[in-house]
Amino acid sequence: MFFYLIRRILYAIPIALAVGLFCFMLVQIAPGDPINAIVPADAPGDVVEQVRRDYGLDKPLPVQFGIWLAKVVQGDLGRSLATGRTVWSDLSGAISNTLLLASVASILGFVLGCVLGGLAGTFRGSLIDRVAVGIAVAGVSVPHYWLGMVMVVLFSVQLNWLPAMGAGPGGSADWVWNWEHMQHLVLPAVTLAVIPMGIVTRTVRGIIAEIMNQEFVTALRGKGLTRAGIFIHVVKNAAPNALAVIGLQLGYLMGGSILVETVFSWPGTGLLLNNAIFQRDLPVLQGTILVLAMFFVGLNLLVDLVQTALDPRIKRA
């Protein structure tokens, strides 16, 4: 197990390199110019060139990438071209905000998905099954930014029940777990939970239905076990796969909530990435994607380990 862990951690190194290089090349290939993050469009050519030299953007691309990599190895993600702030100072705050949002959305999606999927799998072919599957299909089909806007119109603009934007009355810096702050979380978390809820519902439904058809369930039933007792066995068998799915979903939510965070002005990594993309703020873009990629790798590893702990039949060696 120990060597498996070390090997998985070592795998992260080429992944980090590839992600960094890919992201760097992508920004270079895309039309536009990172210098636009620093100087206005009406800047005279000599000023543009001078600023380009000041920021090292005139150096050959391999050199620029090498400089960035050397700094990253030392734990320095560089400074934002647009703001001059360290990438880490912006990123650390954004990660904690996104982690908060993604965790709440994942828990919501997981719980709802398991309940709906469990019901659908247990009562396959019934009305409950059809309703649950309908909800799941709607969840994965509805564009979540559209859903977010609709919910804002309904719950913020029309009913005035919940705030439309932001991460608290004074921003995310002074977040506390009270209703005044948590109400800012409700709409983005529900919006974001819809897709994982749909996916988990379909997955759990499939797993439960498959397990229910296995011989050991028939045997348990034949031994006179109650419905609840059988259900506990089924859940134990379904848990590793469901866990893997939700682990992946949490990873997607960490990096994939750009649109939802923009709709709700939620100051997380999605909004940070969105702004960095439009400004061509290369250090922020590279740093954020690198950290998110590593988070994804770490999360997968964690899910693998938890799966092993839950199901000893899965060997990690």
Added chain:
Amino acid sequence: MGLRRYLLTACLAALPLMAAQPAAAQGTIRIGMTAADIPLTNGQPDQGFEGNRFTGIPIFDSLTMWDLSSAERPSTILPGLATEWRVDANDRTRWIFTLRRGVRFHDGSEFNADAVVWNVRKVLDREAPHFDPRQVGVTATRMPTLRRAEKIDDYTVALITAQPDSLLPINLTNLFMASPAQWDRLRAAAPDAQGAWNAFAREPSGTGPFRLARLVPRERAELVRNDAYWGEKARAERIVLLPIPEANARTAALLSNQVDWIEAPAPDAIPQLRSRGMTITSNAQPHVWPWQPCFAEGSPLRDVRVRRAINLAIDREGLRTLLGGMMAVPVGTVPQGHPWWGNPSFAIRTDKAEARRLLAEAGYTAQRPLTLKVQISASGSGQMQPLPMNEYVQQQLREVGVNVEFDVIEWNALFTNWRNGCQHASARGVHAINVSFAAMDPFFAMVRFWDSRMAPPVSNNWGHFSDPRFDAMIAEARNAFEPAARDAALARLHAAGVDEALFIWIAHDVAPRAMSPRVRGYVQPQSWFVDLRLPYIQ
């Protein structure tokens, strides 16, 4: 006197006092900006002129300032931290500025000539210990001829330009005065100059009517009234700035009472905002939304008849209807009645018959139609509603036999191409480009487009326009140091530009804003900026 009469007299006596109350008032105004981040608070904001509007002018002052007190007349410059200025009669590259006395920065240090020299050096002297390359881009570009500053005495400075330039006092509205004492204090605890500037951005010190009280990067900035301000003090006690880049989110924030004021509501949200009692404000803004022609060999827009025809073929009133009234119909870069208007002989209007005649004269007929290719963006800061607006113009031009093809690219890429010029490969053979621009000062309104020396990579003469007559008119304006003579020279330049139809003038932005009815005292000047000292919350 009976009690009733006594109370009535007392109430009547108190009326003038009640009327004067706003001066001592009131409240917190929460503003939803279009910017995606809080504009830099180091003294030279980024995020375009929205940055100057919200973290430049309120926190810092400049030597010359915009008059933002009136909605009725064009905004002109006023004495700011300088009380008067003149060009040296013996050396027209040397301007003498007399500074206002008794002004103090928020940290308590004194504003004087040393502070002016220090602030010029922060962006122009690469050897200065406090030189900040980050601030160069947003400052040096807006005062292109300034070279250095010299102290004459504690309250007099000389500013030296690269060439005689009568436009310098206007350009200086972009150089904000930051406190050297505050920077020195922060530098002592910072590892380097950049670190000191970052610390300064967290604890800025200017001389402006507001002080920064709290900054949460990417989320909010809170400004509080500077009660020791040298000029008229602000009415509101606190301004909260919130970056909300998405237009629908801004509208929802206003309608759900999370903010009191939003910048640039989406045009289709305006009826709803009105129906909910919100105030919609707008005014002519020096913000031009044109097609800039390419004058290179082979471009059909080299022919003045074609440029005039295109200008005549567009029904701008229809476009205004499309935008819910949120645009002004242009008759040039500046409006009629502006000091630089100049009464051109070519009238920009809708006259499709004349447009067809001019096109036919230029050799374009139904059998040989004109095809234009225009580079546009799908969105972008200041670009208004580029897709529907351009498609509207496309339909209008089809009525006079002109086919328009669009090369739609992303805003950042369009910016980059604008700098490259129409002969560069990035232009991909287009005949015009659609980049909106600020026209607050003559350099940005006209000089950078019509001076042959401003062709790329120097500046924004994207179309490589070159005409010795225009170069001479620009030189004349730069050398006219009496304001009236300078305005007259600029008016001749503008009139000539309109007569030559050097742009396809399509729309002028009117800077729509939506506000809660609780916001009072607000004045929307004919400017990119607003005076945040005036509004307050009732």
